[in-house]
């Protein structure tokens with residue numbers, strides 16, 4: 149007899165199937181360790197951190213590719229010192245076959261290090277397709293951004309989407325992580341209401357120590373008050389513990405199933421606890437619902 153999967157489970161499987169991951173330039177050992185837990189062809193983003201250099205970023209993107217996954221290197225507009233530096237990065241990435249997908253992001257420095265004030269400046273410069281870029285991810289903020297107004301964020305999203313479309317580049321929206329699904333659902337509706345139909349990848353932390361998660365949340369200005377944190381499934385009185393995205397993902401899947409106009413929505417794991425923990429979590433989650 150045909151096996152039927154209950155609707156909320158089906159929604160959860162759709163959401164978690166084809167998840168993407170994230171690593172830092174330093175994390176090649178973690179990638180090697182996790183490689184058998186990660187499905188072939190999984191997208192793995194490589195961050196562009198201030199404490200890493202071009203060689204590390206290129207080596208990490210190349211390792212992702214060599215192991216049979218799809219590298220999505222980050223390009224941090226405000227951290228670039230010159231157009232030459234951007235082109236050198238892209239050229240080196242292209243040499244290791246890692247330019248088809250990139251994530252163009254503003255970057256945390258309060259003042260730009262060079263000619264790119266924001267990710268729109270990188271995108272509209274037109275250099276990306278010259279190096280083989282075909283799909284560009286851009287950032288989304290379901291809970292806003294501590295230093296950027298809502299109006300500015302929405303204008304940036306629309307400008308970048310329009311410029312990518314004009315250049316014939318695919319767009320994906322990748323969101324800042326959060327612990328609360330309510331603003332995520334509202335925000336997806338607002339994106340769709342603007343006529344933007346790109347795939348949205350909802351960022352969520354993979355399993356990690358609670359203290360570490362809260363540290364990153366504070367650092368990036370992400371809402372993590374006691375109520376939200378409890379809803380996510382961890383306790384502030386148990387800082388030594390580990391928290392995973394079970395509740396967040398199950399809740400998000402249920403809400404998406406109730407909002408069919410959400411369009412294509414997938415998951416992205418910020419792997420603060422390591423690539424292995426996130427990929428094993430996804431594997432177990434899918435297995436328990438299939």
Ligand SMILES: NC(=O)C1=CN([C@@H]2O[C@H](COP(=O)(O)OP(=O)(O)OC[C@H]3O[C@@H](n4cnc5c(N)ncnc54)[C@H](O)[C@@H]3O)[C@@H](O)[C@H]2O)C=CC1
Pocket residue numbers: 195196222225226252253254255256257258265266267268286287288293295296300301304305323324
């Ligand atoms: N690396 C990552 O995974 C993620 C990084 N971020 C951070 O979010 C911020 C915005 O990035 P995008 O959405 O790509 O913005 P964007 O590059 O599209 O810029 C949008 C507007 O915000 C301003 N802006 C950009 N970065 C700023 C900053 N650090 N401080 C003050 N104003 C800024 C720009 O001048 C522009 O007017 C950056 O700080 C970025 O690093 C956000 C999500 C994920």
Ligand SMILES: Nc1nc(=O)c2c([nH]1)NC[C@@H]1CN(c3ccc(C(=O)N[C@@H](CCC(=O)O)C(=O)O)cc3)CN21
Pocket residue numbers: 172174195197199256324325368418420
């Ligand atoms: N505003 C903003 N800026 C970012 O850079 C950023 C976000 N948001 N959202 C989430 C992603 C994930 N990011 C990161 C940043 C650092 C590490 C990391 O492991 N950094 C260290 C370890 C230091 C520590 O434990 O505090 C490193 O080795 O550099 C991981 C993910 C960067 N990202």
